[in-house]
Amino acid sequence: MSRVTTSRGANHMAVAALKDAGLAGFVALMLAVPLVGFRTIEVGSGLGLQTRFDWVAYCVIAVIAGRLILNFWPPHWRIRRRAKAPHVSNAQHRTTMKLVALGGIGFAVALPFLPFADRYVIDLAITILIYVMLGWGLNIVVGLAGLLDLGYVAFYAVGAYSFALGSRYWGLNFWEALPMAGALAAMLGVLLGFPVLRLRGDYLAIVTLGFGEMIRLLIINLQSFTGGPNGVSGIPRPSFFGFPFAREAEAGGPMPFHELFGLDYSTQHRFIFLYFIILALALITNAFTQRIRRMPIGRAWEALREDEIACKALGINPTNTKLTAFTIGAMFGGFAGAFFATRQGFISPESFNFLESAFILAIVVLGGMGSQIGIVIATILLVALPEVGREFAEFRMLLFGAAMIAIMVWRPYGLLSRRSPTIQLGSGA
Amino acid sequence: MNGVLLDVANLTMRFGGLTAIDDLSFSAQAGHITAIIGPNGAGKTTVFNCITGFYKPTLGRIALARDSATFDLAQMSGHKIASAAHVARTFQNIRLFPRMTVLENLIVAQHNKLMCASGYTIAGLFGLPSYRKAERNAVAKARGWLERIGLVDRADDEAGTLHYGAQRKLEIARALCTDPVLLCLDEPAAGLNARESAELNRLLLDIRATDGVSLLLIEHDMNVVMGISDHIVVLDYGKRIANGTPDAVRADPAVIRAYLGEPDAVESA
Numbered sequence: 001m002s003r004v005t006t007s008r009g010a011n012h013m014a015v016a017a018l019k020d021a022g023l024a025g026f027v028a029l030m031l032a033v034p035l036v037g038f039r040t041i042e043v044g045s046g047l048g049l050q051t052r053f054d055w056v057a058y059c060v061i062a063v064i065a066g067r068l069i070l071n072f073w074p075p076h077w078r079i080r081r082r083a084k085a086p087h088v089s090n091a092q093h094r095t096t097m098k099l100v101a102l103g104g105i106g107f108a109v110a111l112p113f114l115p116f117a118d119r120y121v122i123d124l125a126i127t128i129l130i131y132v133m134l135g136w137g138l139n140i141v142v143g144l145a146g147l148l149d150l151g152y153v154a155f156y157a158v159g160a161y162s163f164a165l166g167s168r169y170w171g172l173n174f175w176e177a178l179p180m181a182g183a184l185a186a187m188l189g190v191l192l193g194f195p196v197l198r199l200r201g202d203y204l205a206i207v208t209l210g211f212g213e214m215i216r217l218l219i220i221n222l223q224s225f226t227g228g229p230n231g232v233s234g235i236p237r238p239s240f241f242g243f244p245f246a247r248e249a250e251a252g253g254p255m256p257f258h259e260l261f262g263l264d265y266s267t268q269h270r271f272i273f274l275y276f277i278i279l280a281l282a283l284i285t286n287a288f289t290q291r292i293r294r295m296p297i298g299r300a301w302e303a304l305r306e307d308e309i310a311c312k313a314l315g316i317n318p319t320n321t322k323l324t325a326f327t328i329g330a331m332f333g334g335f336a337g338a339f340f341a342t343r344q345g346f347i348s349p350e351s352f353n354f355l356e357s358a359f360i361l362a363i364v365v366l367g368g369m370g371s372q373i374g375i376v377i378a379t380i381l382l383v384a385l386p387e388v389g390r391e392f393a394e395f396r397m398l399l400f401g402a403a404m405i406a407i408m409v410w411r412p413y414g415l416l417s418r419r420s421p422t423i424q425l426g427s428g429a
Numbered sequence: 430m431n432g433v434l435l436d437v438a439n440l441t442m443r444f445g446g447l448t449a450i451d452d453l454s455f456s457a458q459a460g461h462i463t464a465i466i467g468p469n470g471a472g473k474t475t476v477f478n479c480i481t482g483f484y485k486p487t488l489g490r491i492a493l494a495r496d497s498a499t500f501d502l503a504q505m506s507g508h509k510i511a512s513a514a515h516v517a518r519t520f521q522n523i524r525l526f527p528r529m530t531v532l533e534n535l536i537v538a539q540h541n542k543l544m545c546a547s548g549y550t551i552a553g554l555f556g557l558p559s560y561r562k563a564e565r566n567a568v569a570k571a572r573g574w575l576e577r578i579g580l581v582d583r584a585d586d587e588a589g590t591l592h593y594g595a596q597r598k599l600e601i602a603r604a605l606c607t608d609p610v611l612l613c614l615d616e617p618a619a620g621l622n623a624r625e626s627a628e629l630n631r632l633l634l635d636i637r638a639t640d641g642v643s644l645l646l647i648e649h650d651m652n653v654v655m656g657i658s659d660h661i662v663v664l665d666y667g668k669r670i671a672n673g674t675p676d677a678v679r680a681d682p683a684v685i686r687a688y689l690g691e692p693d694a695v696e697s698a
Binding site: 295296297299300302303306307309310311312313314315316317318419421422423424425 | 481482483507508509510511512513517518520524525526527528529530532533536537538540541543544547564568571572575581584585603604607
């Protein structure tokens with residue numbers, strides 16, 4: 001790029017930069033007046049309005065200044081998007097990913113025994129792993145088969161409620177309910193999938209969105225069976241192969257976990273155990289996905305995402321193929337739901353609203369559709385970032401939004417968008 | 430191989446008030462290369478879409494005779510036509526799976542065979558030897574095709590990164606990986622240069638000779654059409670206006686009229 005050296009050119013640039021900064025300032029003003037400028041405060045018995053126009057002024061000045069700095073920033077300092085990523089061969093890529101994955105799994109297994117792992121850390125790690133598992137489950141539907149599912153949380157809800165209600169009405173424990181939760185969610189996936197999967201793209205998204213809401217409303221309104229908006233409480237905790245996590249054995253019941261291993265009683269044992277359950281569930285989801293990607297059905301999913309018409313011309317039945325993806329994705333959602341129920345001990349329809357679906361979808365999209373490790377990174381970012389940002393109090397959602405925008409600007413195809421081939425010539429199977 | 434492979438009888442396709450194909454009848458012999466030509470908008474691609482199940486014809490019968498069985502393609506759904514009647518096709522605007530590798534494109538084409546071998550995924554998940562063998566065979570077959578179209582060294586690259594001519598060839602190879610008896614090619618030479626289209630001619634003749642696949646093609650490139658076709662059907666406004674060998678069609682006044690227009694009344698007088 002040739003640099004403008006004439007004074008006229010420089011003047012012109014300065015005017016343009018000022019104009020640009022002024023415009024940005026104006027937009028900031030329009031946004032800041034309603035968002036920052038007014039504040040409701042308690043006045044006696046009612047609400048009063050407090051104005052904070054000094055804050056508005058700071059916002060506008062900050063935006064104008066920032067914009068000016070950006071405009072006069074020397075061009076060679078700017079972050080330039082590389083036209084093309086440096087070429088890394090598939091084999092190299094695969095080894096790096098394998099190392100990252102092994103490192104990640106090693107860390108995950110060791111985490112509860114690390115010195116800083118208190119109850120809060122383990123709890124956060126469990127939350128992250130639930131979302132990783134949901135992300136991996138949804139990834140089958142969205143990332144591999146390319147079906148935009150905005151109602152994934154419905155399957156999560158069905159899994160959670162099938163355990164909660166199964167334990168309430170039939171006294172099922174977690175291990176008995178887990179397969180049932182998966183099966184019920186999968187069945188629902190088939191039921192929904194049959195009529196819906198003829199639709200494509202936006203239409204499918206809308207129908208799945210509606211379906212997600214339907215399940216939630218159904219749970220709210222079937223009050224006599226599901227407890228309605230009050231939810232279900234007293235969901236049993238999982239036991240260690242029949243040995244409960246309790247201080248004292250119940251009369252006539254099996255001895256508690258800590259006595260079995262001769263440990264001192266600690267409430268942390270239960271959390272560590274929960275952590276390992278969800279870690280195992282998530283890793284099973286991952287192993288299953290990795291394996292099925294290399295099966296004919298997995299390749300057909302990806303082919304379907306690429307071009308449905310071409311698939312038809314090759315004799316692939318699109319409806320059946322989509323249905324399997326939808327069902328398997330639903331099943332993992334169901335498993336995660338059952339785990340969620342046992343971890344919380346209490347569930348209500350509030351946990352399964354649309355925002356949850358959107359959040360899981362955001363994880364898959366940010367991670368880079370189809371990338372397993374990308375999803376883990378995206379989950380850690382999306383779940384941990386708001387936690388870290390707690391000190392920023394009311395501004396943490398702002399930070400969260402800014403981080404999401406930044407990711408989308410720098411990595412428009414997601415954090416890890418590279419796809420590794422399912423089969424290579426020479427490597428055989 | 431002799432006799433009629435594909436018999437289209439009284440095929441009519443209407444879109445609302447527009448009659449795209451009007452009472453069209455023709456047949457394609459087994460082991461022949463049959464070309465469908467005609468000016469733009471004559472309804473050639475619509476005929477293809479009817480044969481391959483992407484459109485349900487308004488009227489008419491499309492019979493495919495294979496191994497003493499007859500399939501009525503007009504009554505079958507698109508994926509069944511490919512998997513049961515073994516009719517494969519390519520598209521006017523190439524439809525590869527661009528983010529999948531060249532090899533994967535060819536493996537996906539063998540989906541139904543591999544699906545059976547993998548015991549509908551369940552046996553495959555456990556890595557049974559029978560499935561592994563089937564997969565090896567599929568790779569070998571794909572490799573054979575890559576050798577024939579000269580793309581072995583690009584096997585592990587994304588299909589979308591190939592240049593245009595190579596993508597055309599790959600799409601043909603992918604269609605052939607489904608083991609078709611009839612391959613329908615929609616303008617295979619479109620966008621190819623002279624050298625590439627000569628190469629294409631050789632490939633198509635080779636496919637017929639070695640693999641015993643009959644070909645039905647739509648083409649505007651007359652070097653391809655006249656060079657390799659055994660039989661030509663000419664369409665105009667959805668009607669058949671000529672039908673015969675390349676030489677007969679070339680001399681047909683109705684064809685000349687359709688392509689070049691009516692001679693001016695004053696001039697002809």
